[in-house]
Amino acid sequence: MTMLKAEATIPTTSGQSYVAAVCARLAEADFETEAAAGRGRIQLVDGLGTGTLEAGADRLHVRLESRTEQGLSVLKFVLSSQIEEVAAAEKPEVVWTGDGCDVDVLPSLRELTVLRVADVTPQVRRITFTGKDLRRFEGDSLHVRLLFPPAGVHPPEWPKPGKNGRPLWPPEERRPVQRVYTMRRIDAAAGEMDIDFVLHAAPGVASDWAASARAGAVIGVMGPGGREMRPAAHVLLAGDETAIPAMARILERLPAQTSGQALIEVENEAEVQDLSHPAGVTLLWLFRRGREPGRNDLLADAVMAAALPDHDDVVCWLGAEEAIARRIRTYWRDEKGLDRARCMAVGYWKHGLTGDEAA
Known part of the structure; x- marks a missing residue:
């Protein structure tokens, strides 16, 4: 299988401390990490991708490899976010080169349209969405990030890829609101995804939207993600x-x-x-x-x-x-x-x- 690759070089004399800090933070977040003598390694679950950090005298070099577009996108996002946070005093510019750097649509983004609505219980409403190319959402990951466009913004405006691998969002007045939800069902062959919404009495963007959702309404979805539970007896x-x-x-x-x-x-x-x-x-x-x-x-x-x-x-x-x-x-x-x-x-x-x- 062809491996997808990307890399970035960040000028800095503090590379060793940044490697240690990034690896420690990601280990705390349950990533599989290794760190020693200015070199770090980040492994995604199920071998989906690997990030390698190497500190030199005047730079930090990061190399990424993944079998999938999804894995490479996740590595770009995670490592650029962590590097920019631990090196905030230097305000580093992380610019990726290589695979996936010439696209203008986020690999994780899909547009969904409401297909049908059904009440599972008095407080739970199940909305079935339809969308194209939902294969990435199949598998063991449970969670997605739903994007609700502001009222009156037609067509919706979605985030686009930034050079650092993080999304570039529309201006505040046209920016969709994000909420994390769990996929109740995914059938990529049929192009369908079910999301269950708890209908809150208190106001809320997602629950209010679900309470009035009708066939044809459009939202965005990004993901999937989330650490999974391993099997056990x-x-x-x-x-x-x-x-x-x-x-x-x-x-x-x-x-x-x-x-x-x-x-x-x-x-x-x-x-x-x-x-x-x-x-x-x-x-x-x-x-x-x-x-x-x-x-x-x-x-x-x-x-x-x-x-x-x-x-x-x-x-x-x-x-x-x-x-x-x-x-x-x-x-x-x-x-x-x-x-x-x-x-x-x-x-x-x-x-x-x-x-x-x-x-």
Whole structure:
């Protein structure tokens, strides 16, 4: 398979410290990294791409390789972002040369049109979109970034590639609003993607848009992304309604012999969804019944009460309000002794922000 390649050279006398800082930051974000003596290496999951950083006396040289356009685009974005942040005092100009540097459309961007709308529960609306060339969204990645054009901007204006690999956005008054969502279903052959929206009572760009969406409406989508949960013999999944699409995708892909539990917090029985899952995984629905979302102990107590087997082939995953995710992440790592490879707790939203702005 032909490898796609790109590179950039940044004049600097601080290359060694920048290499160390970039690798440390990306390791903290769960990238696979290596760093030693002014040389660093960043590996994308599943071998999709590699970035190599080499510090010289007066420059920092970065080389990228990937099997896919997507992987190369991700590496450009990630490394230029990190270099520009750690070297902010020098205000470096990162300019990539090589493959993918002569395009005027972001490789990750697609335009989607509403095909149909259906209410799954009183609070969850499923919108089916249609679009061209959605193959990149198939696979294990769950999350996408939806772009909602401002009212009155026709046709929509989307971001374009910058020389540093980061998007160049339209002016503020014509710039689409971004929100991260989970793909509930993707069928690239049919050109379809399902996104489930929680319909908030509080105002929010995405939920307000979904509440009034009609066939023919257009939005943009970028991605996919997100660290995935590795397979294991026993799983513990947990989340509130914002995490149900991700939990549903995970449950559908688990091997038939998997055992474990899925703990799902929703308002009441009307919000229960029919989710496919292995026979050995028990679904437990937790009902708030008026308790404030993100400010109750219902989900956290259930997670901490869940028994985990003694063997090492266990993976735990949670998607919920940010403070709850922090609490459970600490519990799993400090009290249960699970390492990063065996537990992931993700803040899907933040209490105190309105509507989907919390996401």
